[in-house]
Amino acid sequence: MLPSHSPKNNQSDFQWKLTCSPRAKSTFNPIRNFVQNMSVKPNPEKTPIRLSVGDPTEFGNLPIPQQAVQQLSENILSGKYNGYTLSFGSLEARKAIADYFSSSNYYPIQPQDVLLTCGTAGAIELVLSALGDEGKNVLVPKPGFPLFQTIANSLGMKTKAYHLKQEDNWQVDLADIVSQIDHQTVAIIVNNPSNPCGSVYTKEHLQDIVNLAEKCKIPIIADEVYANMCFDGVPFYSVASQSPHVPILSLGSISKLFAAPGWRLGWVIVHDRHDILRNAGIIQCLHQLTMRMLVPSSPIQSVIPILFSEQCRKEQLRIMEELQHNANTAYPLLESIPGLRCTKPQGAMYMFIHLDLNVLAFENDVEFTETLWKEESVFVIPGSCFGWNGAVRIVLNAPSCVLTEACSRLQSFCERHSRHG
Known part of the structure; x- marks a missing residue:
């Protein structure tokens, strides 16, 4: 009850004393910030081509398997999937994921090893919350997906970047990992495909x-969102398939594999063959944390068995064929442009392009990106968003003809902005 008004105590004595939480202040996603706050406008005379955010639905040419869409529609209309599931996901969905990924491991995965999350972001928050605390650190690749740093910082943790060797097809610099490890290090994050x-x-x-x-x-926290998304016969090996002893927490989602990012369903697969995580109480903590985090919606969970069925996987292969075709189309076109140097993609859905700023008349990758959008209406992401200055990332999800047009515009742009005229 508020105190009664009196000459010495009236409403003017109360003041608003609100502050923003330190957690909110420390939360920053460089990709989202760059994309959502871009102030530069595209050239109105050219159709915009957005090769920025890794959304496979951007151009409409990579559809979600239709059997899953039809099943989702039927399940919603049935009214059977409007309630809660277990906090870590339904048994049927977890079993489908366990069966699928057991085929890519030397060791079988059981449904109890799988915890469903709200997208990969939910999976990252779940594992970092279970393993870390304020002052702890995790090792992240450089260049790498920045959401690990975003979430770690929000939890009061730190990230320490280890280098990937550009000259060696972006393999991990093992010596640099060793140099980064200290008594506060709780996990090494390995992203493959990258x-x-x-x-x-x-x-x-x-x-x-x-x-x-x-x-x-x-x-090891294995970021395997792009598992099995490989080109030209390059095989995918999960980290867990090579680890008989080290505990692995594998992260994945349907967002890229089945072109369904908006369905917001991810997972953590626990590989703990010698009960190291269990004996430390971490598996119990993972389950406890699911009780406060957002589980994927029940209707989406209900279609996971059909999404991972053989029929839908055949449709998923068509997605991979198009991404592979786009990689093989764009690579020679971009590699031939003076000032650009590319590593041919082997998987995922991206190409990371080094900018030779001795050839191109720009101070940094942000200036390059903003000017490209302003003049050519091609939107890419600067490498500095991934912790690597002097590069840009493009997404390979556009139709081949659109991607070819973007490469043509990039060529004209780089020739126009060459320091050597």
């Missing part, structure tokens, strides 16, 4: 990473 680099690690390289983690006794 966003933004488009690289895919060999079995031998993954074994080297796992051996390092075992020697240092640090678990």
